[in-house]
Each structure stands twice: as structure tokens, then as C-alpha cells.
Amino acid sequence: MAATCPGTAPFNQTWDFSCNLDVNFETEEHAFIAYTSLAVDKELQPDKVRKVMSVSNNKLTVHFEAIEARLLRASFSAFVDVLTLSTRTIQELGQN
Helix, strand or coil: CEEECCCCCCCCCCCCEEEEEEEECCCHHHHHHHHHHHHCCCCCCCCCEEEEEEEECCEEEEEEEECCHHHHHHHHHHHHHHHHHHHHHHHHHCCC
């Protein structure tokens, strides 16, 4: 399963900056819960920043691309904030 943010860059646009994030979860179900929680949060500037997410083998994998380093940093940072909240919620609810 994979999700991409809609929107395409202008023809002459280059995606010079990128990074990957892999997050291991205890179960495939936990990884999928995080995925579905985060997939609804679309990029504010899809013509300048894009991300692709997937889940496999208990791991959430995210690939970010941007046209500027500052946009990549902002997108990555915002994503990690929401990921942290999602992960803490999964941990707390999973302890029952």
C-alpha cells in the first residue's frame, strides 16, 4: 500500500532535496494505524514538496522530496511531530 500527495511540479521543476524515514513498529497493524493516521495530512504545497508512504514488514517507510532544503525540513519536521503523537497514542492504547 502506498500513498502519494496529489499535484505535480511544473515541467522545469527539479526535486533536488530528499530524505527517507523508516519507523519500525511492534506489529503490522500498528504500522498500518500510523500510516492511515498520517495519510490524511496532505502537503500544503504539493507542487513544491511531496511524500510517498508505504507499510511493509511492520515498518512505515516515508520518502520526502522538495525543491528547497527549507521546505524539506519544514515538511519532515511537521510529519515527525504528528508521527510522534500517533506513535504515543498507539503505545498507550496498546497496553490494555
